[in-house]
Amino acid sequence: MEEVIVSIRGAEKTYGKQIVLKDISLDIKRGEIFGLLGPSGAGKTTLVKLLVGLDTPTSGETYLFGQRMPCLKLAGRIGYMAQSDALYTELSSRENLEFFASLYGLKGGQRRRRIEEVAELVGLSSSMDKIVAQFSGGMKRRLSLAAALLHEPELLILDEPTVGIDPVLRQQIWSAFYQLQQQGTSLIVTTHVMDEAEKCSRLALLRDGSMIAAGTPEELKRETASNTMEEAFLYYGGARP
Numbered sequence: 001m002e003e004v005i006v007s008i009r010g011a012e013k014t015y016g017k018q019i020v021l022k023d024i025s026l027d028i029k030r031g032e033i034f035g036l037l038g039p040s041g042a043g044k045t046t047l048v049k050l051l052v053g054l055d056t057p058t059s060g061e062t063y064l065f066g067q068r069m070p071c072l073k074l075a076g077r078i079g080y081m082a083q084s085d086a087l088y089t090e091l092s093s094r095e096n097l098e099f100f101a102s103l104y105g106l107k108g109g110q111r112r113r114r115i116e117e118v119a120e121l122v123g124l125s126s127s128m129d130k131i132v133a134q135f136s137g138g139m140k141r142r143l144s145l146a147a148a149l150l151h152e153p154e155l156l157i158l159d160e161p162t163v164g165i166d167p168v169l170r171q172q173i174w175s176a177f178y179q180l181q182q183q184g185t186s187l188i189v190t191t192h193v194m195d196e197a198e199k200c201s202r203l204a205l206l207r208d209g210s211m212i213a214a215g216t217p218e219e220l221k222r223e224t225a226s227n228t229m230e231e232a233f234l235y236y237g238g239a240r241p
């Protein structure tokens, strides 16, 4: 049986009077690229923060690797990339990666090897000595991704990893995701782009804090007799993302 590594049970989140997540229940299995698809404000970031342990649900529970979140000791098994880049722009990309590698406790040859490997994976090997302030938005996103990969996490949680990235680079980043998946990494990716949703193993559609549907892209299209994910999303009552 496939191993469930993420389990969300009746999670609700409210900020003041606003209900931001409503009764979300979801299982994610090892080796999946799981997509969270929904328009701006649907609650994707909030859900991701609960999963990473950066926030707690108002009610309900989230479990990672069978442990109830938040759980500090799981941090080393997760790679998290937030929606906005947290990089030192006055430093080079190599210096940034060295800094994050030191936070993860990587040392000496292992640190150097991992920095080279992640730079290669995101296609930044030739820009390692460039100052990040001179990077394009896409390069910064890729450097953030590289930083999240340094400690070889089992689960990568990526909040809008390809926002502001042109289609060619987006392809490159998705190749990196597939490569990671083949190496046994599980991924959770938020997006509001339909063509990315098509690339996920399974996905959940979110709207106004509710999960309106979940399944493989094929299942969601078949159930709604749609040709495209966009049609399927509209069928389930999602606003056009």
Ligand SMILES: Nc1ncnc2c1ncn2[C@@H]1O[C@H](COP(=O)(O)OP(=O)(O)OP(=O)(O)O)[C@@H](O)[C@H]1O
Pocket: 015, 020, 038, 039, 040, 041, 042, 043, 044, 045, 046, 047, 083, 192
């Ligand atoms: N700390 C907070 N305090 C109050 N309201 C919040 C807070 N964080 C999020 N919200 C609200 O929760 C709702 C969902 O926000 P969230 O960032 O999860 O959406 P999202 O689907 O990730 O959107 P986007 O694609 O624009 O990032 C929004 O209405 C937002 O204003």
